[in-house]
Amino acid sequence: MKNKDNYPSLADTKPLAAELATLRHHLHQYPELSNEEANTATLVAEKLAEWGYEVTTGIGGHGVIGTLRAGDGQRSLGLRADMDALPIEEVPGRAYCSQNPGVMHACGHDGHTTMLLGAAKYLAQTRNFSGTLNLIFQPAEETGTNSGAERMIAEGLFERFPCDAIFGMHNHPGYPSGTMMFRSGPFMAACDTIAITLHGKGGHAARPHLAADPLVAAGSLVGALQTVVSRNIDPTAAAVVTIGSLHSGHAANVIPESARMELSVRSFDPAVRARLKERICELAQHHAAGYGVQAEVSIVTGYPVLTNHPDETEFARQVAEELLGADRVVSPLPVIAGSEDFAYYLQQRPGCFMRIGNGDSAMLHNAGYDFNDDNLTVGAAYWARLTERYLAE
Incomplete structure (x- = not known):
């Protein structure tokens, strides 16, 4: 078992900062609504294939799975990011403002996708884990019913890509960027x-x-x-x-x-x-x-209550504390009245859905919202560290 200081740190993903910002801005410029994420899915699939992942497309609509195996470990891990945007006209002014009229990434899914891609690239280069990693890029989170998570599960997600545990992350305006928040049990409505x-x-x-x-x-x-x-x-x-x-x-x-x-x-x-x-x-x-x-x-x-599992939530919290320090971890975060289709995954497999602070930004689903690029390397480092910790030799 490696010493905790030998797992990925913030410094390890810092060199990816410019690349990830460019990628996130591209996704922000070309947002796609739920069930229309064809170009986003193609970009994700191309990146994963370029880095050596086994790529499967077309699950639950435009869902993409990237699978990477290392060592001879028998454990498997799922990490999920959502890809769809919202039918909102973006407030103009940013150099990378949406080019699709009436559509924008007003919930930060462009950032969620980019953080997981950052981890994907790092882990493909290092492969310091033993087991199977399944990266789940999900369409249609914003639909409210018949969502991407429901359809991916119905199409055999966990049978085709076994996961002993699954984790997901969402940004959270109002908390400092790089701060992570957790709650065990019922978390989102x-x-x-x-x-x-x-x-x-x-x-x-x-x-x-x-x-x-x-x-x-x-x-x-x-x-x-x-x-x-x-x-x-x-x-x-x-x-x-x-x-x-x-x-x-x-x-x-x-x-x-x-x-x-x-x-x-x-x-x-x-x-x-x-x-x-x-x-x-x-x-x-x-x-x-x-x-x-x-x-x-x-x-x-609509979506059921999102209920985090105690052991996986505690594990995820520990990883955040090791990476960021105890002063940048909030636990327990008060319950959130928003809803999230990650709840369906947690009905099938143990896991945890967590939050990462987005700073003093506009609220989610607001025309002035933007994902905080400072989180890109933080999120990538977190996913990399959690993977290596969960799939330790």
Whole structure:
């Protein structure tokens, strides 16, 4: 077993800084939406093949797997990065601003991909591990349902590329770059989308008594839905109900036939998740009846709770502390109400999903966001060190 000082350090990946920044900027300039990552996947596959990886493409859509074996170790490791961008028009001004109108890397997946490619190059050159490394470059993380992770697993990811454990990383605005954050157990929320359509009876604005106004019912229901969490969920449990969309009518003098709202519902516990759905459906039906309209409710079940495994989380935290120092490691990080399809991998294999600080940047999914290039060599060094530690001889 090697001394901890003999594993990859920040200095080992520093020479890759310029190359990785150039690569990240290229990915940022040419972002591709979920399920459209063909050019990104081709670039990733070409880089991996150039460095000596066995490359498999077309898994779960545009997914790419790079496999590297060294020594005679029997253990196997999976590291994952996501590749897709978002339908957001980027704020102009950067030299490497998106060249695809209405599409940008507003969540840092260009950085996630580049950090893992940096580790891929370093590990291909050194091969100081014993076992099998599977680098998973995943499409379609941002879809909310039928995601890249779900499809890759359904197409035999872990049967074709066995992983004794799997790890992933996401950037985190608001914490200093090069800081890493961990939490064991439930970490990121389950997310469901609920649509409520209220069907009424349209009519003339001057004769409301002859109509059944769905818009008035919708306005009242928006307020009533705010009680679902505060009056139906244990105060010690976390949950969020947000009405992000409400549409009805086209003219001031016309009572519309219907009103439609869409809700984002987030939770960290299966029982709470079920209760939220139940109570929202009940409230919509009874509230609508009170206003003389009818409620139609549809539910799209999204990603499950992301639950990190204790042993793998502790291992990942130790690796970060060795690489960065205890003062640059935060554990436990508070739970995050955002969702992540890495949760599906953790239902299949033990592992950990962690965060890396992105500095004082704009928030995720914001038109002014940009990944912090200072993290590129840090993330590459972390993945390299974790690989050598996990697949130690």
